Amino acid sequence: TLQYNSFEDPRCEGYLEDGRTGMSPSTLKRAFLNNLFYVQGKFKALATPNDYYMALAYAIRDRLLQRWINTAAIYTAQGSRTVAYFSAEFLMGPHLGNNLINLDIYKDVEKGIAEMGLNLGELLEQEEEPGLGNGGLGRLAACYLDSLATLEIPSLGYGIRYEFGIFDQEIEDGWQVEITDKWLRFGNPWEIARPEWAVEVKLGGHTDHYVDDHGRYRIRWVPDQQVTGIPYDTPILGCQTNTANTLRLWTAEAPESFNFNAFNSGDYLGAVYEKVVSENISKVLYPNDDSSQGKKLRLTQQYFFVSCSLQDMIRILVGQELPLEKFHEKFAVQLNDTHPAIAVAELMRLLIDMHHMSWDSAWSITQRTFAYTNHTLLPEALERWPVELFGSLLPRHLEIIYELNDRFLDEVRIKFPEDDSRLSRMSLIDESGERYVRMAHLACVGSHAINGVAALHTELLKQDVLYDFYQMYPGKFQNKTNGVTPRRFMVLSNPALTELVTSKIGDTWIKNLGELQKLEAWADNPEFQQQWRQIKQANKQELAAYIQKHNGIIVDPNSIFDILAKRFHEYKRQYLDLLHIVTLYNRIKANPDIEITPRTFIFGGKAAPGYFMAKLIIKLINSVADVINRDPDVRGRLKVVFLKNYNVKLAQRIYPAADLSEQISTAGKEASGTGNMKFALNGALTIGTLDGANVEIREEVGAENFFLFGLTAEQVYAKRASGYNPMEYYNSNAELRLALDRIASGFFSHGDTELFKPLVDSLLHHDQYFLLADYQSYIDCQEQVGLAYRDQDRWTHMSILNAARMGKFSSDRSIQDYCREIWKVEPVTITLENSEVTDS
Ligand code: B1H
Incomplete structure (x- = not known):
């Protein structure tokens, strides 16, 4: 039989708390220090942040193992379907933070770690994501x-x-460079x-x-x-x-x-x-x-x-x-x-x-x-x-x-x-x-x-x-319809908003996202609105600090954080977002006194290493950013940021800080999208086409709380069938022409007129993804976004309603549908009584 130590405050009666399963703060602390010594072979003076991360990870893994072994034992005994x-x-993302959330000990551990003079956030940062x-x-x-x-x-x-x-x-001279991901190092x-x-x-x-x-x-x-x-x-x-x-x-x-x-x-x-x-x-x-x-x-x-x-x-x-x-x-x-x-x-x-x-x-x-x-x-x-x-x-x-x-x-x-x-x-x-x-x-x-x-x-x-x-x-x-987990993409990544929401409606929404609907009652409450805004503001400040550290660019947290973060692909139309940026830039250059709601355009995403056009679009974003961020004429009004190495970790920083979520794929091309759901859950408003799950998001949040633009899938098919000619749009739309001419002229490429020619030509002669057809509609819609943002009460109201109406997009709902309609499988309750660990 196992030898148990006795500890001062076991949490529940009849349950033996040992050094590897106990959840009380003192037990957790001792486990952490034990691991630092016996697993990492270090003491505090020599320990690196990674040693601390590992010591904590092993302490948490021990807490999982009891549940894991019991789960396997019960499934085996019952022969469960x-x-x-x-x-x-x-694409799992880092495990440690998520496990702390799911074990419901995040706060306790954060406190215990702080008592030892360490910072949990810094330890979590150490984890190399799978x-x-x-x-x-x-x-x-x-x-x-x-x-x-x-x-x-x-x-x-x-x-x-x-x-x-x-x-x-990595980004070198504006180009994507690929480095092998040695995550097991x-x-x-x-x-x-x-x-x-x-x-x-x-x-x-x-x-x-x-x-x-x-x-x-x-x-x-x-x-x-x-x-x-x-x-x-x-x-x-x-x-x-x-x-x-x-x-x-x-x-x-x-x-x-x-x-x-x-x-x-x-x-x-x-x-x-x-x-x-x-x-x-x-x-x-x-x-x-x-x-x-x-x-x-x-x-x-x-x-x-x-x-x-x-x-x-x-x-x-x-x-x-x-x-x-x-x-x-x-x-x-x-x-x-x-x-x-x-x-x-x-x-x-x-x-x-x-x-x-x-x-x-x-x-x-x-x-x-x-x-x-x-x-x-x-x-x-x-x-x-x-x-x-x-x-x-x-x-x-x-x-x-x-x-x-x-x-x-x-x-x-x-x-x-x-x-x-x-x-x-x-x-x-x-x-x-x-x-x-x-x-x-x-x-x-x-x-x-x-x-x-x-x-x-x-x-x-x-x-x-x-x-x-x-x-x-x-x-x-x-x-x-796809869904996303509110544990990682809200509770873990947006703790302040989680706390505010929980203070109003309790915490059952975490496992039953539909309950967020109760927030609707607060959508026009001035005090709640103010708290909501303050949290968004603080999250934006954190992202601004990250941007300053990694890109050396100072951005204004009062500007609209207008974010497009996803893989680079022509159908996702990052290039259309750029045409909007260049259009605003041109407007300011032509008319320095023009009123424009200040915006920070933030991009993130990887291109497949062999996908030339996608990589050229990344280069173009960085080239436009270089010019715009240096131009004193637009200072305080436009900034463009490309965040390198978009991954789960970075995504968790981005969603909570977004005001505007760009979901602008050509209608009929994006099967669903899931980033669209994560942004809205964190209170971003969406500008989007009627594509993928955008359609259902708009249905849920209400047309009045969604910035819709562009052709429908049906209209895209009809246009393609009747012979789409992008040149007609170029010829008849002066602002569009100016934007494309700027890119073609070498303005963003130190006079090089060849560099971006493949991008310009592909729009003028093929435009497979109908950017030119959707351009004006997008520009007009963005104008509405800018106006809406000026009315902060209205914006906050819309933001609250967006989050409140995301219940459908929990992956719990998706999985329940799969269980009922495809898999025909039922839950099995796992108890820790009769545990092989505590029984032996
Ligand atoms: C999605 C892929 C995909 N669809 C081939 N298809 C791959 C295809 O390595 N490959 O060969 C890798 C990935 N990925 C995405 O799935 C859709 O584009 C999104 O719209 C959708 O939200 C997501 C999840 O359903």
């Missing part, structure tokens, strides 16, 4: 894990433990390796058709490479609950036995080379957002983590003495886009080849297991793999896909006879030119539910990209 969220990306995602899709997965745990839903996140996450962005206190649950993954080679000892026809995959997947587990704690679920990420290693032939034949370097090749699989995250690269290594990554995860789930099933026939009863698997869609073929292979199930049983289990979330309509993001490449890596899966396709096309023929064009449109194989495997089609056929991520997006999926599949299987289609 479990959600498995398959995602190539999990940036294992690109943007919205990866962050959505992270918010969903938070909500799943908070709602006490048994769940596992499955993905890849990339050694290098999304690159760090100082060790990761949140993960535990589980080498005892390693699995083997085969790659390449060919298939063998043979007759087994019982005279049965069988197929065997003879691979030419094998890698080992090692799981690393991270606890995902719910908010104010004992549930701690697991994020299980796979690292690729060479099998120990691998290539001993090469060793034996003396080819030591050859054998080590093979090892390097294996370990490359989980080396680096592909840094593209909303586009697919078509590289073999990427397909290998996808197959690697999917195969590891499905084998792991079979191990769990067998461990609970459940038959394989119950796979779909034990697990609901969500495919986060098509990146894990190979799972459909892999589960078929495992059930048929490895576990000798019949095709029909395997198919019935497979379809009842998977559900597929589509995140984009952009054609360049739809994953397709050349059949050749696919077959060279996954020969058996290609056979399975052909067989699936034959059976599927027979179904199509029965429902839609004599319709060859439909057959070729729907086929799992694109045969219009070079042959490709269509991953979205595989995901649709292999899933019982297909969902989009906002109402408009789901409608467009049904009408356009997946039209044929909607006709074939209308019952499979559902909408699940």
Whole structure:
């Protein structure tokens, strides 16, 4: 039995507080100092901020472990139905602060740390964030894990433990420079390796058709490479609950036995080379957002983590003495886009080849297991793999896909006879030119539910990209509008606003965001308005200090903080924001006395390293900033700031300080957006198009509290169909012409007229994303924003109502919808009584 120390103030009766589980301030303090000594091997005089961070992280991890082990024990004992969220990306953000919030000990720890002469904020700053995602899709997965745990839903996140996450962005001479993200450099206190649950993954080679000892026809995959997947587990704690679920990420290693032939034949370097090749699989995250690269290594990554995860789930099933026939009863698997869609073929292979199930049983289990979330309509993001490449890596899966396709096309023929064009449109194989495997089609056929991520997006999926599949299987289609976790994006990142809100309506809104509605009663209360404004002002001052420290630019916290923060992509139209900036600049230059509400334009975001136009837009922002910030004529009225290395940590500083949230994508292009929700939750007003979740945000907050501009998706389609000519707008709009001419003239590029030519030309001659068509509407709308800001009472009223009406956009709501309508899974309560820790 364990030896317990006795402590002065155990929190609850009958509960033994030991040095690793106790939550009282004195116990926490002692645990922290113990870790500093015994884990970091330091005492105060020598300790670095990182030592302090690590000492605290381990103290908090100890508090999680009891919950984590109990959660696993109870799920195992009850054989609970479990959600498995398959995602190539999990953009988790730093763990420590979030765990303090969810354990509900943030304030106590902050106080205890201060008593030791330290500052919690500085320790939190030390944590290197696990940036294992690109943007919205990866962050959505992270918010969903938070909500799943908070709602006490048994769940596992499955993905890849990339050694290098999304690159760090530096700016040199205005250009983006990419630096590798060595996030594991100082060790990761949140993960535990589980080498005892390693699995083997085969790659390449060919298939063998043979007759087994019982005279049965069988197929065997003879691979030419094998890698080992090692799981690393991270606890995902719910908010104010004992549930701690697991994020299980796979690292690729060479099998120990691998290539001993090469060793034996003396080819030591050859054998080590093979090892390097294996370990490359989980080396680096592909840094593209909303586009697919078509590289073999990427397909290998996808197959690697999917195969590891499905084998792991079979191990769990067998461990609970459940038959394989119950796979779909034990697990609901969500495919986060098509990146894990190979799972459909892999589960078929495992059930048929490895576990000798019949095709029909395997198919019935497979379809009842998977559900597929589509995140984009952009054609360049739809994953397709050349059949050749696919077959060279996954020969058996290609056979399975052909067989699936034959059976599927027979179904199509029965429902839609004599319709060859439909057959070729729907086929799992694109045969219009070079042959490709269509991953979205595989995901649709292999899933019982297909969902989009906002109402408009789901409608467009049904009408356009997946039209044929909607006709074939209308019952499979559902909408699940995205959501964000209020724990990280409000309670943790905006403590002052959290406290104000809680002082008025209590704290139950944190787990039931709909209750924010009660704030409406305060929207016109002068005292409350003043407090609301003061908090926004203080948050802006903090961001201003950050800007001064990192950019050397002094910005005015009384100006409108007008913020566009997201990945760089032409469809997101950062360039349109720039055209507004240049237009205001031109107005002031032409008429120095003009009245303009002072603004600070703040940008943040990364461009994919190979995306030339996106990188050129970053350069243009920095070039415009250089000129405007130095020009005495606009001093006190316009400032432009590019914040480098936008990531979860920086996002947490930005949302609380925003007055205006820029959500200006071309209608029909942004599937949902989630930044839009985080800004509004923190009291920013939105200027936006009718795109993605903007539509629903506007519905919720009311049209009068939302700055709407631009063409609708339908109008965009109509314009494209009738032959859009951007030059007409250029010729007929003097201000627009002036803005573009300024950029083209070399005014922002030291006289260089070539530098930004590709940007100007692309607008004048193609303008794929309708910037010129939306320009005037945007400028007019921004004028309204400037006027509204001058009436601070009105602005504050709108700001309060925006936050008060964000209830729908909690990821708790999204997850409840998924649980009820797709996964059919129920909560399981985790108690700490009978805990293995306290019982033993
Ligand atoms: C979204 C992606 C994406 N949609 C391919 N698609 C990737 C596609 O590495 N790749 O190959 C990576 C990411 N990401 C985003 O998902 C949408 O653009 C947003 O509108 C949406 O809010 C977010 C979450 O649903």
